[in-house]
Amino acid sequence: MWRVIGQEKVLPILQNNISKHSLPHAILISGPPHVGKMTLAVDIARAINCERDDPPCGECEACLKIENGKHSDVQVISLISQNNDSEEKTRTEISIDDIRQIQHMVSLPPFEGKRKVFIIEGAEVMSMEAANCLLKTLEEPVTQSVFILLTTNIGLIPETIASRCQEISLHPIAATIIENTLLSVYDIDKENASLISRLSSGCFGWAISAVQEEKYLEKYYETRNKAIEITTAGLHERFVYAATLSTQFARERAIVYDVLDIWLNVWRDVLLLKIGLTDSVSNIDLSQQLEQWAECMDISDIRCSIQAIQETRIKLNLNANSRLALEVMMLDIPVIIGDIVKR
Numbered sequence: 001m002w003r004v005i006g007q008e009k010v011l012p013i014l015q016n017n018i019s020k021h022s023l024p025h026a027i028l029i030s031g032p033p034h035v036g037k038m039t040l041a042v043d044i045a046r047a048i049n050c051e052r053d054d055p056p057c058g059e060c061e062a063c064l065k066i067e068n069g070k071h072s073d074v075q076v077i078s079l080i081s082q083n084n085d086s087e088e089k090t091r092t093e094i095s096i097d098d099i100r101q102i103q104h105m106v107s108l109p110p111f112e113g114k115r116k117v118f119i120i121e122g123a124e125v126m127s128m129e130a131a132n133c134l135l136k137t138l139e140e141p142v143t144q145s146v147f148i149l150l151t152t153n154i155g156l157i158p159e160t161i162a163s164r165c166q167e168i169s170l171h172p173i174a175a176t177i178i179e180n181t182l183l184s185v186y187d188i189d190k191e192n193a194s195l196i197s198r199l200s201s202g203c204f205g206w207a208i209s210a211v212q213e214e215k216y217l218e219k220y221y222e223t224r225n226k227a228i229e230i231t232t233a234g235l236h237e238r239f240v241y242a243a244t245l246s247t248q249f250a251r252e253r254a255i256v257y258d259v260l261d262i263w264l265n266v267w268r269d270v271l272l273l274k275i276g277l278t279d280s281v282s283n284i285d286l287s288q289q290l291e292q293w294a295e296c297m298d299i300s301d302i303r304c305s306i307q308a309i310q311e312t313r314i315k316l317n318l319n320a321n322s323r324l325a326l327e328v329m330m331l332d333i334p335v336i337i338g339d340i341v342k343r
């Protein structure tokens, strides 16, 4: 059973490829954070190595081992690594050593499964050397191995690599699908399921974390409140916040990317309210405030804010000076005080 939901266009193609043994040796899955890229990649690994007739069955030894990260032929290369004390550390890039390790494993036959699967998360932050090394591996397809690259930004994947992969784009899914799935799987009331499904912006992984992890929503609200506070604050406070984020970025990039995603989400809602698409708003619990912002702003102000956040994300990905990039973003987002907009 495939665990990915709401991706009807993608699954039949994959199922067909797997049943005909014609799955490409390299797949590039793109989509926003928490949309289900890793879930799909693990599902593909299960489907390839499943021991039963309707893969992935989710019940055979191979499926269970892969799901629990215990299958010796399925490797996940991620920016998050654990040390001996099980403490998580976030790296800033996929290194050439990671890819060399893969190259070594590719040269060996599968140990217990049908094909080896290498899942590379954060493929957009591969070092140049790592990308060149991976390219060489992809140019010499080994039938017993499948590479699955995951990215939130396909534009940052070198064309030479992207052109050797089958591309799969995962898109946010309808809030009603998420709400109904939450209600059928988890012990959650309708009001909460409805709110979480809207806040998730169509990313089911986000909704699951919000239901399962106690502090997840709390952190979300905290960051969102800060976004609201900073939008109504002057330049001094904005620059202090930019400095704080920059320091955080040096330690843990993912946190700052999450902050920017939340900012983007808020501004997208302002845009939706401005053009009257209220049913698509994510932060429904903030509708009243965001509607006031939408009323006092031109559409060009809102677009400018969205662009500023998107550009900052790209600059940070490209290792620009993080403090400067964040300060420029703070300058580009208009200051809103009451119903007055200062540009």
Ligand SMILES: [Zn+2]
Residues within 6 Å of the ligand: 046, 049, 050, 051, 052, 055, 056, 057, 058, 059, 060, 061, 062, 063, 064
């Ligand atoms: Zn199975």
